[in-house]
Amino acid sequence: MFLKNKQNKISNSIRIRLFVEGKYGKGCLLEISESQVHYLKNVMRLDAGKQITVFNGLDGEWLATIVNYERKGCGTIKLLALSKPYEASPNCWLLFPPLRSLRTDYLVEKSTEIGVSKLIPVKTSYSQISRFNVRRHRSNAIEASEQCGRLDIPLIEPLLSLEDVLSMWPESRILFFCDETGGEPILKASYGCAKSESGFGVLVGPEGGFTISERIKLKKQPFVRVVSLGSFKLRTETAAIAALSAIFASKDYNNS
Amino acid sequence: MFLKNKQNKISNSIRIRLFVEGKYGKGCLLEISESQVHYLKNVMRLDAGKQITVFNGLDGEWLATIVNYERKGCGTIKLLALSKPYEASPNCWLLFPPLRSLRTDYLVEKSTEIGVSKLIPVKTSYSQISRFNVRRHRSNAIEASEQCGRLDIPLIEPLLSLEDVLSMWPESRILFFCDETGGEPILKASYGCAKSESGFGVLVGPEGGFTISERIKLKKQPFVRVVSLGSFKLRTETAAIAALSAIFASKDYNNS
Incomplete structure (x- = not known):
């Protein structure tokens, strides 16, 4: 607190x-x-x-x-x-591989402050960590929400495979896939999309990146938009916060 | 690494x-x-x-x-x-109050990854920490630079008072003052400015905020633009990363 x-x-x-x-x-x-x-x-x-x-x-x-x-x-x-x-936070889901403990704490705290509505840990081929303590991170999210002034608590899902998340994904919800090999600049891609009623998601990968087959599978999904966060190789939690910050700032900008 | x-x-x-x-x-x-x-x-x-x-x-x-x-x-x-x-990082300075040790580590690491060119720790009335270990943070910045692929290392300045920083500030360099009491949406304010040849700076405050007299002094400076990062109260390091991410994403967008 x-x-x-x-x-x-x-x-x-x-x-x-x-x-x-x-x-x-x-x-x-x-x-x-x-x-x-x-x-x-x-x-x-x-x-x-x-x-x-x-x-x-x-x-x-x-x-x-x-x-x-x-x-x-x-x-x-x-x-x-x-x-x-009451005012609900933007309808934004963050998908991320679990990280070493302090880095996940950080990711949960920061994305809660920025205003994410749901956190979905996903298991990918190159994820290094295969545990995610929902209880611990719910408690982190509550503390960050108390502090930052938001009026709700983001939902924290249990760990799912990327495959399962994609198979259950609502078709009308755009998923911004932050691809370190390149894509549309995120602000350009999210323009207009991020404010759609169906909401949106942001997916960041593990330090080792995605496998070729994961990448192909992601690009095939009709709801996926491939986006770039610039030319530097960001750590997973930096990529998550940078992507959310850009999209949320763009929302403010569009409203002004 | x-x-x-x-x-x-x-x-x-x-x-x-x-x-x-x-x-x-x-x-x-x-x-x-x-x-x-x-x-x-x-x-x-x-x-x-x-x-x-x-x-x-x-x-x-x-x-x-x-x-x-x-x-x-x-x-x-x-x-x-x-x-x-060689390609220099964007001409961007980050001004921030020193935080408790892990949070400063984090701020240095993340702002290096995003691409800041100089880090200037500033002492304000409500700063809680009055020490800043330049050597330690230079080493953090080197490690983050090695990892993220940038071709330079951000400069790390010793701790200065806010007053001194303002008195030495180059007039042609815009300083985005992230004011939790409100301001122009950051993307709107930075549009065009962030790419100016003189570069720009971003100032975030301590957890206790700025005093009224600091606020008045800041707003009087011809180079200051008062900006908002949205309605939630962000922690210092979150505010720094969110502001930099938004401006840097906007630069990408403008270039595309």
């Missing part, structure tokens, strides 16, 4: 945000977990009575007050009013 | 790259350091006689052959031919 280490300077100016699942209504009392109590009480040093904000990924952001901390670790908050209406 | 962990699969298809400082010519014998020998010999398992590529940030990329490894740790390589002519 973003403020952990700078509470003295700015905790008064920025409201603490918590993600709490469930259906809410004004005046509801919600139980918060031990780790949330630890964060509020010991890290942020907020006493009962102080205000925070909470979101559930459904209604938007609620202003809430801390009612109490219980002895056994949990606590209770009370919802005061809806302070920000 | 990029290939360390997947040597079995792809070491044959991708050439190992080393940064070696100095002026070169065809046929030159160059001494390589102990750590470079360790990398070639023990990590990549390349015997004498094998080919690698080297670059010095001046001529481009040279094809070279490993002549020998000496007993005391160093080694010698011989330059065969210039395999790629």
Whole structure:
């Protein structure tokens, strides 16, 4: 959580945000977990009575007050009013091979901040890692969402083979395949497409790249657009963040 | 270095790259350091006689052959031919507050891959870290440059105050100030500007943001353009990478 280490300077100016699942209504009392109590009480040093904000990924952001901390670790908050209406993140899926642990943490954190709606780890021939801990990365995604101000949490899928992902892919959803051997500049390819109602996906490959047969298979799919991220060879997580940042900046630009 | 962990699969298809400082010519014998020998010999398992590529940030990329490894740790390589002519990275400076160690590592690595030409750590009122290890980050930047295929190494400046940086700033160089309180969408603001001959800079703030007086001072500078990276509150290093990725993608787009 973003403020952990700078509470003295700015905790008064920025409201603490918590993600709490469930259906809410004004005046509801919600139980918060031990780790949330630890964060509020010991890290942020907020006493009962102080205000925070909470979101559930459904209604938007609620202003809430801390009612109490219980002895056994949990606590209770009370919802005061809806302070920000819900707005879904852009309908964007990120497909990526699992990386060594810190690099996957980073990829999940950054793509959550930028605004991805679903993270799909895919197993490809040259992936080096064949494990993906959904629980750990869901927790990373929640923390990043709390910090960056988004009103929902990206979905985290379990590890799937590239083949399975392609066979289940919705035909109307464009998939931008970031190909290190070259393609259309990503901003040009995504112009107009990224805002389509069916949403879009971004696929980045493992450090070893894709095999020739994976590449052929990808290029055959009617929904795939082959894009380039420039002439340098980017690491997997850099490619993911660079591609998302470019497309999301382009969306802003188009709206302005 | 990029290939360390997947040597079995792809070491044959991708050439190992080393940064070696100095002026070169065809046929030159160059001494390589102990750590470079360790990398070639023990990590990549390349015997004498094998080919690698080297670059010095001046001529481009040279094809070279490993002549020998000496007993005391160093080694010698011989330059065969210039395999790629020099091309400078875009004239882009990144200004950022130093972060906790892993996050600065990350920022340096990613911005090097994306193609920044100079990294300038700046001390602002709300910076939490007041140290910046130039040597460590130069080494990070070299490793990232070797890996991503660029032909130069970004310059790494020592820590300066924001005030000093602004007072020494070249008037003809645009500085995109990423302001979390809002500004022009970055792609719109950078259109045309980012390609100017004088180059450009990108400034991102610390987690606590800028003070009101820093903000006023920044906005007064004739070279500053206030830009927005969207509605979410990005971490410092995410903001840096997102801003650079958007501008660099736009450059590609404009060229196509």
